[in-house]
Amino acid sequence: MGQQHLFRLGTLAVIGIILFVVTNWWPQMTEKNENRVIVETHPEISKQAAAAAVEAYIGALSSVPVQATQVIYQSDQLLSGYVQKERLVREYNTSYKDRVPVDYYQVELGSGGKTAYLAYVNMTSGEVIGWQKRSGAPAPNVRDGRRIAETYLEKAGKPLEQYQMLLPNSAAPYQFAFEHRTARLGEAKLREIVEIRGGEVTAYRTEIRVPDSHSAWVQRQDRASSSMTGLNMILSAIMGLTAIVLMVIHRKRIAFVRGLWLTFTFLVIYWINNFNMVPAFKTLGSPGNDPFLAADSSFGMVMLMNVVVAVMGVVGYFSLAAGQPLWRDLGMGNWTRWREPSFGEDTFAGMKRGYLLACLMLGLQSLLFFIAENRFDMWSVNDPSGSMYNLLRPGLFPLMAWTAAISEEAIYRFFGIALFKKLLRSTFLAVLFPSMIWAFSHTQYPIYPVYTRFIEVTLLGIILGYVFLKFGFATVLFTHAIMDSLLMSFSLMNLGSPAYITLGLFYIVLPAIVAWIIWRLHRAALRRRPDTASLT
Secondary structure (H helix, E strand, C coil): CCHHHHHHHHHHHHHHHHHHHHHHHCHHHCHHHHCCCCCCCCCCCCHHHHHHHHHHHHHHHCCCCCEEEEEEEEECHHHHHHHHHCCCHHHHHHHCCCCCCCEEEEEEEEECCEEEEEEEEECCCCCEEEEEECCCCCCCCHHHHHHHHHHHHHHCCCCHHHEEEECCCCCCCCEEEEEEEEEEECCEEEEEEEEEECCEEEEEEEEEECCHHHHHHHHHHHHHHHHHHHHHHHHHHHHHHHHHHHHHHCHHHCCCCCCHHHHHHHHHHHHHHHHHCHHHHCCCCCCCCCHHHHHHCHHHHHHHHHHHHHHHHHHHHHHHHHHHHHHHHCCCCCCCCCCCCCHHHHHHHHHHHHHHHHHHHHHHHHHHHHHHHHHCCCEECCCHHHCHHHCCCHHHHHHHHHHHHHHHHHHHHHHHHHHHHHHHCCHHHHHHHHHHHHHHHHHHCCEECHHHHHHHHHHHHHHHHHHHHHHCHHHHHHHHHHHHHHHHHHHHHCCCCHHHHHHHHHHHHHHHHHHHHHHHHHHHHHHCCCCCHHHC
16 A cells, blocks of 8 residues: 555544544533433343342232243333434433333243243333233223222322323223323323233333324334335345346356355354344334234244345345456456455555545544434434344444445445446446445434435445445455444443453454454465465
8 A cells, every 4th residue: 555545544534533533522512412312321230130120029919930031121212212303301311211211121021931021120220110911811891990000000109180091092992091180291291001901900101102293203204214125125136136147147257256255254243143133133023012922033033034144145145246247347356366466465455444444434424423413303212123232242243344344345336336337337326326225225223314314324335435446345345344343342342341342442453353364364375376476
């Protein structure tokens, strides 16, 4: 790597670091930010303590012995989004956070080989804030249900004169809601929910019921997100089928062994991650779904995801194979082969560029988020399905940076740009269209309005596209892997323990270790080849 190039990339990296620091830490010091952002709750009690508290609590309610089987982190995304969107965070933190926490533990309690109870625990105080018993018993009539519910609330210390009962609806005749006459958060109202089946209380919780208008807005946003994700799947499938056709047409010009190691790495890491996410899969149920069903079906979700990942791996491999003749036809050699003398040096140089460009990318992404938050009212909610607290082994999570880099750079940069460049004869459009398709898949994250995420990822994809065209596949692969490794390592280190901090630092330097090993292995291979020994 030339000194002038290194200096320019180093300057861009410094600019990126400054942008990252300013746009992430400076807003947190302002009073304005205090009233618009809810950060993920850092638990002050362990999962073991939460399980013990719930076993004692449910044990006093039930005549059947129960034992805590698993504890997961959950989040009320609807409430979190409402208080952020309406700038009610300060009022919520002052008046309601302890009573109705956005983030909480969900504890499963087993009896007879299956989950019998779910209980919910405040992650900071350890107080049980709600519970639910598995039951298929019928709902009572309104009069009997009201009597049982009011008796329960009185024992729980809730003054009945402060509440008015709402009539049960036909969709949930077993649910009796008591709305507080004065307590509210904006237009949201405080409610006590008691569920009664078979003449007994089978669930209790306190909730802040957000306005129907907000729920409807979120549903429209989620439908838009689902549509964009579906569009990504359709267009990516078309690209995959195109790659298969091109592989058949150009089969004599393709080195099929190329890409196998990348595909193998992608599959192994992703499959390990799927099993690591067993607790996270239990959080994927939406309001109205049976939470016990999510608790029972997590292993089935793992098996389904393993199949999906296998398909993704195949599409990525086809993309790497089919892209080879396309780039040769365009007269561009942007992926050095192992047998070429420069492979090891190119890989090592790609890693060095990758670290500098990743710093720039992080800064630009943070700047785009900052602009979206302050000019387009963007906000995000905590995502239990992607939380470190819902992994069996959180220390393995940053390895996922490599799966994203391998599959996405193979499909949307190496193959996508070549395909669209051949079809459209325009470099800009060839970079733009794969970036848009890539961005469609990222709207599934809980960031609202969803179009802001689409714009942000499209812009980042355009930058990665030109990085690929300028420096080649190795550089864009390392740039993506290092950028995601940094973000995931920061999340891991945020767990606070010295072990996780050390492991996070290891993952940050892992790309350099990988590139060094490849460089050393390739150098040794060159020395064993008589035709290239003089070059080493």
